Amino acid sequence: MSGKVIEDYTLHEALGSGQYGKVYKALNVRTNSLVAIKAVKVEKFKEVPKLEEFTMNEIQTLARINNPYIVKFIEMLKTKNHYYFVYEYCNGGTLEDIINNQKTLPEHEALKIFKQLVAAFTSIVKNNIMHRDLKPANILLHNGQVKLADFGFCKALQSPQDLSQTMVGSPIYMAPEILTGHDYTMKADIWSLGCVLYEMLYGECPYEESTIAKLISAVEGRDIQYPSKYNVSQKTITLLKDILIKDATKRIDWDELFKRELTKTDLQDIQVYQILEQKDPSNKTQSSAELEKQKASKSFKYILNERNKIFFLYKVLEEMLELNFDQETPIYCFLMVKQVYAEALFIKKNLVDTFNIPAFQHLKNKFEYWNSIPQTFEYKSFCKLMDKEVDNSKKLALTFKEEAYKFFKNSIYQNDYEVQKEIDNTYEGNNHTFRRLMLRYIEDIKSKHFNKFLDPTSDDSTKWLVHIHKTLDALLLDEFFENFIQIDITDFEQQPYFKTFHTYQKSDLLTVVSNKINYTRNKLGF
Incomplete structure (x- = not known):
């Protein structure tokens, strides 16, 4: 690869090689400065899923740090067959x-x-x-x-x-x-x-x-x-x-x-x-580029947060499966999986297949710096992630449909035409039916466990109250994320929302949940 030209860089001798690619000494012909370039084949990212995570980790971290004793990341380039990661050149080995x-x-x-x-x-x-x-x-x-x-x-x-x-x-x-x-x-x-x-x-x-x-x-x-x-x-x-x-x-x-x-x-x-x-006046271009990266990074957090909505729905689904409230649970779970698939499909259609920010009413006026996102490495990784999300949720819908069928004929919904229609249709769902059944699911839990909710010595009832709370938030997903999820906390499980439940006394949590049920019913028109 020595002598190869990649945009402003001419690659020279290899400085070393690792498990995933080679590092070359290179010259920036525009500035006449030496750099080190790590070349990684595109196929490596497909073969080793973790490689993408590690690479993004490094790029995002080095972009935040400005220290003379830490190697600087300059930029990332891509050709048909390779990713090229450009770093500060070091002449003294390791x-x-x-x-x-x-x-x-x-x-x-x-x-x-x-x-x-x-x-x-x-x-x-x-x-x-x-x-x-x-x-x-x-x-x-x-x-x-x-x-x-x-x-x-x-x-x-x-x-x-x-x-x-x-x-x-x-x-x-x-x-x-x-x-x-x-x-x-x-x-x-x-x-x-x-x-x-x-x-x-x-x-x-x-x-x-x-x-x-x-x-x-x-x-x-x-x-x-x-x-x-x-x-x-x-x-x-x-x-x-x-x-x-x-x-x-x-x-x-x-x-x-x-x-x-x-x-x-x-x-x-x-x-x-x-x-x-x-x-340093010579760093004006670099400072401008850095500012550009920071803006793109901030706006990308909003994009990533859309995917976190799927993650949250999965969390609610896991709780439904774990708690297994009654014989209708497979039906409720199937409807929740269909919501996951619908959410994933919407994101793929409007953020992967096209980049249509106006499709998200809560996003289009949120941040001014959207145009640079499709060129970023993070966005390309996000697209791959969403392709997988759609495939996974589609397969899950088929599996959960089979389970729902087993229980439907002997369920309380056996004569409900709308529910029958929902189960017959594997992928497309009716929001009104989904919300109606989930509110029924919540009311049934509350009725069955109400005495436990009032009993301060009943330890296991708190988990049911928390589950009701999260399920209600899943019904008003966009509003919930807008009001309670902090955009700067990228590790979703570290959101304060999940920690606040530990601060409630059970009597207070019961009041919060009861009020939330009424609010959600009114908001959804039930």
Whole structure:
């Protein structure tokens, strides 16, 4: 591929290759500057569904961070067969290369690199992001300066105290809490940072084993050693011991680490770097492009929120199946699946097949910056997601129809012509019939469990009240999202809406639900 021209870039020699593609040194012929370009075949995204998630993760994260010790993402390009991801060029290879060549680094060099890594994490922690894959292979160098890279496994949190559960990263650099399958916080990255410093000083990680089982056994069964033959100072060993504490609650936290190890010069470097970037006239085009990206990103959240409506309907459906109220439940579930399919089909028709924002009354005046969305990588991924949503919900409708038929003839609706029509028609639904039956479903639950609702000692009745509340919101889906879902919270399950139910006393929740039933009936004209 050397010598190939991609828009403003000419590709030169390969810098390295990974599981999904190659990285090339390239020249921007317009600005005469060097860049690094990662080339990934389009088919790879089809073969490895998670690759798309990881790539979007990295792009979105790097777009938010402006730090001299973190590699910059410049832009994404696409041809018929490849995606090209353009990054800041780094001429010094990786920290892994240096460790492999030198085995160990002098303490002053190791601490210099370590301080720059801590400086990189000031921006990461400020944005409530966990890197989750910190290791020497992901630490680049340019003219002797650290450039932290590879944010594919990173995770953005709502607050520094939030927990995560997913086991990702490289085992020998993983914090004990991740290895053993426990929830973990941003302190997990501190352990990984300690492993990197330890490896620079001692030539190996604190724990290295051939299997996960042996690694867990070693972490749980033996203390970390600090061999005296490496002549590491007591001050640095004390720092390592504060970082490499197996109990995360006792491990040094980020605030303390920043105060202890991040020098004033490092902080000034970051601040000066950010100020110069904003003031440098040569960055006007870049700043404009960045502003454009931010606007597109904000408007894309509204698009993503439309898909979250499907997610919410699925959540209500799952509760219906789990609670299994009565023998009519399969009928109610089938009607809910048809609503999911209708919602998915509408989004596909107006946001995938065409980009018809005016079809969404609540969106067309919401944000002014829609035109750039169809060119973004996020939108292309969204289109693929919606194609899958339509296919999945269509298959589900067929499956749930079969179940509904089994129960229809002996149900309370056996002589209801409108319901018969709904079951006969696999995909198209009548909104009036759907709403009528769901309100009947809700009233029946309330009647059956009313005495339990009044009994303060009945624990299981709260879940029924919460289910009624969510089902009513599913009937007024657009209004519910408009009034109660926060657009800036991209992790839908972290929406405050889902947490408010825990704050209610049961008597208050019963009042809220009763009022909500009346409001919904009036709003729908029943």
